[in-house]
Amino acid sequence: MSADQSAQSAVVRKLAKRPLFSRLFASGRQPLKLVAVPRDHVQGDRQRGEALLAGRFVLGSEAVSLSDLDFAALGTGGPMADALQGFSWLRDLAAASSREKGARVAESLAGGWLLAHGTRVDDAWRPDLWGERILFWTAYAPYILSSRDSGYRSALLNTLVRGARHLDANADKALPGLDRITAWAGLVTAGLLVQGGVRVARAESGLARALSTAQFEDGGLISRTPSQQALLVDRLALLRASYFAAKQSLPDTIEAAAAAALAALHGVTMGDGGLSSWQGGNHGEPARLHALIEGCGLRARPLRQARGWGYHRLSALGTVIVIDAAPPPPAKMAPSGCASTLAFEMSDGPQRLVINCGGPGALPTALPPELVEGLRTTAAHSTLVVSDTNSTAIMPDGSLGKGAEDVTISRSEDNDCSRLEASHDGYVRGFGLVHKRSLMLGNDGKEIRGADQMIAKGRRKIRDAAPYAIRFHLAPGVEPTITADRMGAILRSPGAPPWNFRCRGANLTVEESLTIDSRGRMVPTTQLVIQGEVAAIGGEVAWQFRRSS
Template identity: 75%
Template sequence: MSAADAARSEIVGKLARGSLLSRLIGSRKSPLRLTAVPRDHVDGNRARGDALLAGRFVLGSEAVPLADLDFAALGADGPFAESLQGFSWLRDLAAAAGREKGAKVAEALVGRWLVAHGTRIDEAWAPELWGERILFWTAYAPYVLSSRESGYRSALLNTLARGARHLDANADKAPAGLPRITAWAGVVAAALLIQGGLPRVARSEAGLMRALAAAQFEDGGLMSRSPEEQLLLVDRLGLLRAAYFAAKQTLPDLLESAAAAALAALHGVTMGDGGLSSWQGGNPGDPARVAALIEGCGLRARPLRQARGWGYHRLSALGTILVMDAAPPPPPKMLAGSASTLAFELSDGAQRIVVNCGGPGLLPHHLPHELVQALRTTAAHSTLTLDDTNSTAILDDGSLGKGVSDVVIDRSEDNDSSRVTASHDGYLRGFGLLHQRSIVLGNDGKEVRGNDQLLPKGRKKIRESAPFAIRFHLAPGIEATATADGMGAILRPPGAPPWNFRCRGAMLSIEESLHVSGAGEVIPTLQLAVVGEVSALGGQTAWQFRRSS
């Protein structure tokens, strides 16, 4: 008997004991069943699935042997525990194994979860975890409900029903944003798929629409302004759409519109390699995973270009893509927010040219706390920093303080180019200066022209002068060589033609930098730093990136 078979037999044995089984089943007389099983069209991560078959759960930089996994001791705090408790890994398992082989692993782990958490309401019953659990248990019912052991099946189905009732009463207690949306998506999925639930669908839909309205801008982006969370939002709504189709129920128009808008906003922050641009402490992620979620969600949408609420403006021309942050940071209560206003990222085809330093995002990591906080600063983004001060303060507790409250945007397109001009007031209180950035992308995709201005406004005046630095963090692998006059550099990316950089109005230096990869690894790289001083009268610096061929 294999280890997986032995583990499953042990779990089934525990569930078959009268006291535990009766507590899991309750007093219900007739057996429960799912009325339909949704089909998840998103391909999972085969490597992570293979690791599960080999007896290890891997996420980011952390791993645990399944033989040592104790759901009771695991808790539900942090990305690693949340991923295990939410059961999204069933998708990866299915990518690596068919039902017969995968069910041995899945049922053993579900059985352990039932023993640890099925008889009492604890931290694993958090609304957002139950919402995710319902979406994945129902979509992968063939993997978790293949057992012929009636005790196990009854325990799982009845715990699922109890979880759905608990969630129905507690979904609004989940934190606002993606967690509350996930909770309500689980409520709707349970109403659609568990027998007897259809009368509750309309009420559940109303709760979900409330959660979406409180978390989404009108243009479809989340108010957290996190591309990683936006990716998960598209995934959650895609799984829910699959539940509607499986149940042969009509998807409400408002929900379909919200899902399509969410996808358009996500498209708007993807770069030429298919990965995400790095904002709000996030990183590019895995381009293959991003592509799988977009392809499998069942929706189609064009990239959002003019994002008034979501705030990320997209310029593109013949394979060159530029994404600019032209909005205030997220609300202070969202601790992962960054002081990145007016920064941008640039890619040439699949090659990234200009990046932000990024951060660990939603993955488990072992990066020092001081580094993670530093990655949220203005200096860690490709924009202007005045007197080494963040455009929005980052407080000691990780929350955002005073700074950018208003961003004024003007965008125009013509036969030759696309232009975005935006200004923010983050330096007005401390220095009496507005930062205005104008970026123009030529329609041949070969040239990006920029102009950074510091404009005096209000009564506050700096006494003499203040130093500034305009940073352009370069993607890993790009070689940078300064020109003889010290006002330019030749950039040689490994996967694209060379680019030339020029600046006017300040001096250029090439300095060390770093970038957090989609796997959460810190990679040394370079940055172009255009440095100078500004007086109370303000000043401006022009710069240009031009592809050599």
């Protein structure tokens, strides 16, 4: 043990002997312990674990030195702080080390947390953070409770119980959605696994309420955020493991919610195994997502027709299309919601072709705030934009205003193709136009036919004409070559055969674009842009992608 760790252990022993902890060990009471330790079947990120062993915590493109880490100064509310405070990094540490080696790091950090936050209720006792902390402290108990220092072990276990009791009174104060689900899931876990914990039945009822107010019936979160959907699957998987460890029956409602959540998550994955980019998030890390899906203990087919979740999926022989066919999410569920209605992403096998620009999501980022706001606009998504106006207004304070509210969907399948038609009213107030997008994917996966219609509706009329642009942002590495007639392009990429793009009814150009990668960094790319003007009577542009072989 290093000098720093020895000093920290001495302080924790001293802390454990203070009156607060003495009261918890009143005469005649048995020491607290876990009745079982769940097994986390999700494989952590070995590279991140090795960084922890080397003294660095890495998140996105940023890193924190563990030797300088002060949990009291760290605070909460930012991506880096919350990731450290939630202790989910224990999974990565376990992937890179033996228990003996990893415990030296884990117990040092857990001891530091106890010193900073163990004796008082502060921001680190936020309900969602306690829920996450309980899920990972119990699953990785061998890494944080291997110490021979009884004072440290007592301090940690007593603090865990106090955290559970705090959740019992405060779980519903967590923000609605994933945060509240996490809080209640942690409380259920504590009830199952910790002596002197809380009533499991009450915690299960709270979790059922949290799920019912955060999940659509089809399993997707009301935030409509794929990265949060992945965390929902993870939280419920850890909770299932707690039931199995405690040899308790898993309630049918939780099992059904977990299976539906996984199906919705599958529905927004692309051919490379990563996420499609919606609601300010990016494609994430395919290997990490694969580990989560493989380790969650459930199997489900991708959700294709998502009425609530809103992301419809077309797929055929390796070609995958994901379409946003719903209004933006409520602001209270997704503060960074995007004006992306009727945008789509497309991949051919592992090669992404058409994308959205994405965003940093929950990662720390050095991107300028004005760029992050710009990534929420309709123009940052692969869809039609009228007069450079968002289909749903983004207000000066960052909230979403009026726009796409009524989205209609029609879908059909036959022996030749899958068809989807969807429309939204986001341009009716400003221009008297409904945007209708039609997509057809052939069953051989080689052809996608599309059309964007601007249909006159309502009293508001365009006086002369309004410009429009239909944007197809291209994935990094996809190189477009415009054809001589400027009505088409050849798309070449290292991971798929060439695709031919054709359009009619407007002019085609290539413009610069960008996307945000899985570490929250900006990556330059290009976009195909169909430009024209629409009159009050409306208009239509047809387009086609066709694989060369």
